Amino acid sequence: MARILILSSWVAHGHVGLSAAAPALQALGHEVTQLPTTVLSNHPGWPHVAGAPVPVGQIEGMIGALDANGWLMAQDAFLVGYMPSPDHVALAVGLARRMRKAGVRVVVDPVLGDLPGGLYVPQEVAETLRDALVPLADLLTPNLFELGWLTGAPLETLAEARAAASGLLNPDAEVLVTSAPVGPRRTGVLRVSGEAAQVFAVALREGVPHGVGDVFSALVAGGLSPGLALxxxxxxxxxxxxxxxxxxxxxxxxxxxxxPLTPTEI
Known part of the structure; x- marks a missing residue:
């Protein structure tokens, strides 16, 4: 059993953000502590949605209470997901630094956007996340669009994605690129760690509900290998x-x- 602290969005209905990550981890027997950055009725893709970001001061109060009760640092991993404002990113940065100092593994899912729509967070959020939070990650899980935005590189091939991911790496860190360009009607995960790279390929499916990326990031934060998580x-x-x-x-x-899926070395 692993203990995972997650800072991300929460919805009352459906499975995205915390509401996807937490139940998936709990189904595997892991213990999850949840800090919501925004509280919504449901995913914004539905016709009606209500809710708002959680004030940073309120989250800080929750962190203080968890710490005072002795629970904050009793974690194996800290997973950061959706951030609605630069101030929320700054909160995540401060907490990630504390966690890393205590030996807790920091996993960052840089929720910025996707194709074909591009960014769905404000530009300032994306820039702050890129400059301040990404460098703190022990494990980073961008999709292909997010990797391209973070690096400013056009990504159409696995070789280009591998080069871009390598440029984001800190010593001993790892990048797992979801929606990797594996081939026609194929997708998968590109794993880049140091000089090594692997690809896990799967068929591209239609009719997939929201929340897949949130579940994947949660599973690897829980300690699953990329092959087993995928x-x-x-x-x-x-x-x-x-x-x-x-x-x-x-x-x-x-x-x-x-x-688990078996990777191919590239």
Missing amino acids: GQLSALIEASLDAPHLRIASAAPDWTRAA
């Missing part, structure tokens, strides 16, 4: 095709037992 995620996707939300709970007897 194997379990692929099984969850297969069980959730054309559903309004990921079937994290109802399909748990199957996806939690899925076999």
